[in-house]
Structures are given as C-alpha cells and as structure tokens.
Amino acid sequence: MTTLAKHSRSASAASASPKPQGSHRRLGDLKIALLFIAPAMIGFVFFYVLPTVRGIYLSFTEYNILGDPEWVGMDNYVAIAADPLFWNSLAVTGQYVFLNILLQTALALGLALLMHNVAKSTIIRGTLLLPYLMSNVIAALLWFWMLDYQIGVVNQFIEWSGLPRVAFFGSEAWAIPTQALINTWRHMGYTALLIFAGLQAIPSHVYEVAKLDGASAFQTFRKITIPLLRPVLVLVLVVTVIGSFQVFDTVAVTTAGGPVNATRVIQYYIYQRAFTESDFGYGSAIAVILFLILALVAFIQMKFLKGNESDLD
Amino acid sequence: MSTTARRAPLPAATRRRRPFNARRAGAWALLVLAIAVSVLPFLWVLRTALSTNNALASNATSLLPAEFTLGAFKRVFGLQSPAEAVAEGGSGAAIDFWLYLRNSIIFSSITTAGAVFFSAMAAYAFSRLRWKGRNAVFSLFLGTMLVPPIFTALPNFLLIKNLDLLNTMLGLVLPYVFMTPFAIFFLRQFFLNMSREVEEAAMLDGAKHLRIFFQIVLPNAAAPIATLALLTFIGQWNEYFWPLLVASQDDVRVLQVGLGVFKSQSPQGAPDWSGLMAATLISALPVLILFAAFGKKIVNSIGFSGIK
Numbered sequence: 040m041t042t043l044a045k046h047s048r049s050a051s052a053a054s055a056s057p058k059p060q061g062s063h064r065r066l067g068d069l070k071i072a073l074l075f076i077a078p079a080m081i082g083f084v085f086f087y088v089l090p091t092v093r094g095i096y097l098s099f100t101e102y103n104i105l106g107d108p109e110w111v112g113m114d115n116y117v118a119i120a121a122d123p124l125f126w127n128s129l130a131v132t133g134q135y136v137f138l139n140i141l142l143q144t145a146l147a148l149g150l151a152l153l154m155h156n157v158a159k160s161t162i163i164r165g166t167l168l169l170p171y172l173m174s175n176v177i178a179a180l181l182w183f184w185m186l187d188y189q190i191g192v193v194n195q196f197i198e199w200s201g202l203p204r205v206a207f208f209g210s211e212a213w214a215i216p217t218q219a220l221i222n223t224w225r226h227m228g229y230t231a232l233l234i235f236a237g238l239q240a241i242p243s244h245v246y247e248v249a250k251l252d253g254a255s256a257f258q259t260f261r262k263i264t265i266p267l268l269r270p271v272l273v274l275v276l277v278v279t280v281i282g283s284f285q286v287f288d289t290v291a292v293t294t295a296g297g298p299v300n301a302t303r304v305i306q307y308y309i310y311q312r313a314f315t316e317s318d319f320g321y322g323s324a325i326a327v328i329l330f331l332i333l334a335l336v337a338f339i340q341m342k343f344l345k346g347n348e349s350d351l352d
Numbered sequence: 353m354s355t356t357a358r359r360a361p362l363p364a365a366t367r368r369r370r371p372f373n374a375r376r377a378g379a380w381a382l383l384v385l386a387i388a389v390s391v392l393p394f395l396w397v398l399r400t401a402l403s404t405n406n407a408l409a410s411n412a413t414s415l416l417p418a419e420f421t422l423g424a425f426k427r428v429f430g431l432q433s434p435a436e437a438v439a440e441g442g443s444g445a446a447i448d449f450w451l452y453l454r455n456s457i458i459f460s461s462i463t464t465a466g467a468v469f470f471s472a473m474a475a476y477a478f479s480r481l482r483w484k485g486r487n488a489v490f491s492l493f494l495g496t497m498l499v500p501p502i503f504t505a506l507p508n509f510l511l512i513k514n515l516d517l518l519n520t521m522l523g524l525v526l527p528y529v530f531m532t533p534f535a536i537f538f539l540r541q542f543f544l545n546m547s548r549e550v551e552e553a554a555m556l557d558g559a560k561h562l563r564i565f566f567q568i569v570l571p572n573a574a575a576p577i578a579t580l581a582l583l584t585f586i587g588q589w590n591e592y593f594w595p596l597l598v599a600s601q602d603d604v605r606v607l608q609v610g611l612g613v614f615k616s617q618s619p620q621g622a623p624d625w626s627g628l629m630a631a632t633l634i635s636a637l638p639v640l641i642l643f644a645a646f647g648k649k650i651v652n653s654i655g656f657s658g659i660k
Contacts, residue, residue, distance in 0.1 A: 068483045068561075071561045072477040072481040072486070073477075075474060075477035075481065076473070076474045076478070078470035078474075078530050079530055079531035082529070082530025083492075083496065083531065086508055086530070087499065087504060088496075090508050091504060093507040093510070093511075094504065094506060094507045150383075150386055153379050153382055157376060157379045157383065158380075161647075161652070163383065163387065165650070165651045166390055167386060167390050168651055169390055169643065170393075172639050172643055172650070173639065174589070174592060174636075176612060177608075177611070177632050177635055177636050180615060181393050184396075184397070184400065185393060185396060187623075189409075190408060190412040190625075191412075192396060196413075228390060232651070236654065281500075284500075285502060287592075287593055291596075291612065306502050309506075310502075314597065319506060319510070323506055323507075330499065330500055330503045337498065
C-alpha cells in the first residue's frame, strides 16, 4: 500500500508538469485511451461496480432467487442484530483473525530475521514459499489427513510422546485454532518474504552507527529494525487481517461450520444463508457488514500505525 | 545466493568473515526446521497416495508407502470399477479427475490470457497516454481491490444466473477475464518506468498507438508480463469459491471443487485417504511443475510488489 501511494503521487506529479515537447498532443489521447481501457472497463463496471451497488440494494430486500426482490427496509439488519448465529460467527472469526495475527506475524518476523542474517539463498526462500502456492483446499486436505484423530501422523507422534490424542477438527475447543494453524502454515513463508524484503531495504549504515554507539543486539532490533520496518509490518498486518476475515475454503472442505457452530465463520454463514437457505437478502446484509468491518479495520490500521510514513525519510 | 548482491550490496562481503558460532548454528537449525515443516507434508502426501487404505491403518508412521500400489491414482482417474474401488476403500462413486484437470486448465488459461492482455492494455492507457481524468479513473480501478470477493460474489452469481450461464465455462470465466485490479496496478508500474525515447522515435515515424503497444511496449515488458501471467495462473488454478458457486456440474467442475466433492463422498468412518491424497497431489502437480521451472521468478516478484 505504501508503494501504491507513492506511485500515484509521482504519477500526478508527472501529469501536472508535462514535458513541453509533444504535450499538447498527449493531452488529447482521450479517444485512443478509451479504446485501450474498454475491455477492462467492461469487467470493472459489470463485475465490480454494478455488483457492489446491487449487493447493497439486495441487503434491503427479501429475495429467495425465484421471485423478485421485495423491499423490506432495515428488516435484515434488525434481524441480524438479534441473530445469535451471526454474533457467534463474528466471535469465531475474530478468534481466528487474532490467532492468525499472533502466530503468523511472530513466526514470519522470526523467519525473516533468520533469512536476513544467515541465509539469503533464493532456493531457501522458494522452499519456504511453497505452501503459499498451494490452494487453500489442498492445504486443508493435507492437514485434514496429517491431523486425523485415528491414524494421522501428528496424533501418532503425540501419542508416542505420552500425551493424549487431540481431536483437531472434532473438538469445539480445537477447531478454530486448527484452522488458524493451517492458514499460518500456508502463509508463513509468504509473510516472511514480505518482511524480508523490508529488512533488505534498511540501509546498512544505520546498523553500523548503532554498533559504534555500542547498542546491544536487542536494542538495535527494538530501536532500529522495528521502527524502520513499520510500513512493511503495517502492510503485513492489513493483508493478514483482511485475508483472515474472509476465511472460507479451509472451513468449507474440512469442518463445514462444525462441530456444532465452532467454525461457522462469517463467510461460511453468508454462504449458507444465501445458497443453502436461498435467503439472498439476509446473506447480502451480512456481506455488507463484513465489508464495513474490513474497511474500518484498514482505516484504523493505516491511521493508528501511520503506515504510509517511514521513519527512514 | 545470487540475488544477495543485487538486493543488498554490502552484506555479501561481511557475511563471509563472520565466524561460525553456536548462535549461527542455532539459527540454521531453526531455518532447517521451518523448511522441514514446509516441505515434509508433501512427501507425506506422496507416501499416502502410494499406499493402500488397509495398510495405512496398521502402518501409520513409516516413511515409505505402506503396501505400494498405484490403485489410488487409478481410482481418482476413474480407471477402477466401482467394485474394485470399494474393495480398496473408495466410495465407488464415479469420479473423473481427467475431466476436472481439463476444466481447470481451460479455466485458468482463458482467465489468465484475458486478464493479463486486457490489463496490459488498460495499464498502457493509465501510464503512457495523457488524458483528462486518468488518475481518477485509475484510483477507482484500484479501489476495487478493497472490495471483499464474497461481497461481489453474490450479485455476480445472480448476474450469471440471469444470463443463463450457470454451469458453463463462459459463466465461470466472465468475472475474471476482462481484468484484475492487481494486474493493472502491477503492469502500470513497469510501463511508467519505461524510457520514452524509443516510443517518441516511433511516433515521429508516424507509428500509431496500437503499433507502439504491440511492437514496443509489450516486447519490452515481456519479463514482468511473464511473471504476472505466472502469478495469475497460479491464483486462478487455486480459485475455489467462485467455481463452487457457478460450476457444480461435472463437465465444468474444476479440480479444487472436485477435491472438495471427492472428500465429502469419501466414507465417513473410514475415509479413502490414499485416494484423497492422490487427488490432492494431482491438483497440486501443475503448480509444483511451474514452481520447479520458474521458482526464482515467483520468489523475486514478491519483494517487488509487496501487495496482494
């Protein structure tokens, strides 16, 4: 997101002061530009803009696909406010997001520091990235097998080391942490690479000065690395939070919302209301709420952590 | 190791002088552990896929396949009779991963080709052409990255249904084929940094924008376009939610959805683990091949974009 802001700024600067040579002709490129963006514009309008408008409209209707949507005003939102399954889905998703931030960011930061300090090899980075290239469905099934209660290899080791077996997917207490573990396994290397790229961008003379001043390794980390890494960390946090709020695939393939309601996350609940129960109005209303939550999260994180500014400048 | 020099000029020299001490050994141990956690599950999947279900139950921990067999792969490709499949622990339900493999390849190829090409055209208009409202329109396009896919998925499903395109390849590819905001953003950055000189020389020769785009801009951006195509293809290959909504029939079902169906058909009490892992491996294989061939490109693209 930082690069994004920077680039649009440089772009506007460029257009504000066009080179004198040939500039009057370029400002008249509108016709040809419309031709070039026409296909993308079709996709933009029909599959992004109109669905957004239609989604908001549907959230104020009752619609079961067969008839026409019937305007019901705020009814869906009122019903959602009193829906224990909605609040449960919010709580369950929140727990999942929290665990992901904690596990993923901590492990990825550690991994990035390891790569930065001892091994910068592309092969090692590539190997750590491998899980990220797999689909959620593959990651889910792979761990569904490895964590199986009866003959999964992980439980074999747990039993071998003298501990009781864990029903990773079958117990209400473990279901969400297990989903978070699968997601962490898939994203850890990717997140580490993002942080690693940030570490590489910190100029080495900063560290040399700290060394001359006699700073300890921990002091250097806390006073130099973390502050200078902040834009990258904010980006990682935003991507992690927004991504984990939309967890669906791994849940859909493994636990399908269960046991009981333990993994009925927001997106799975939307899917069930809209597609299993043909209640598109209600599903759309929850989707609007999810959208608002995500927008709020992104806004707070950007403001609160001042993500756009680096201390390096 | 080769990238070290390019990414950070200094450490390569200082690193070699650092002594090999206990702390470094500890760091390496942790790194090896992380690598093991990333890679060993794939070997375990392979081992399971080459075992029989009966042997898996009694021999759950050996690294080698328990009773080596190719039965699981035969089952997944629909080459076993239902009776044979049931005898080996399958559900006996018809399953044909050749079909899903074909559908996944068609779906991912069409959407990748369309999205990359049309996004490149748009990125050209957003970077090399001067027109009123350019940056405003670009910001709007970028803004779509913030809309969660689930939010547009419901209305898009209704649109595809209204167009009578459910369970068709066309309905499956339509939302992706015109552009992705990420692709436009990604290519625009490269186009912005291209030198204007060649382009201006061509213009003096009377070349039109279409010729400049096809003969100068696209060839010069071949490397980033290849990287983008690679990333887009992998992303499309892994797509699950949208195909789940609009393509539930066999003749358009993609691998990821087929995997989920296969899992849900598997007998509850004694799942067909070897069949499931064979299917998982088949679904992962194309990405693994791309990774083996172009891993470096993929890895290096991540430091660059920092987004998605």
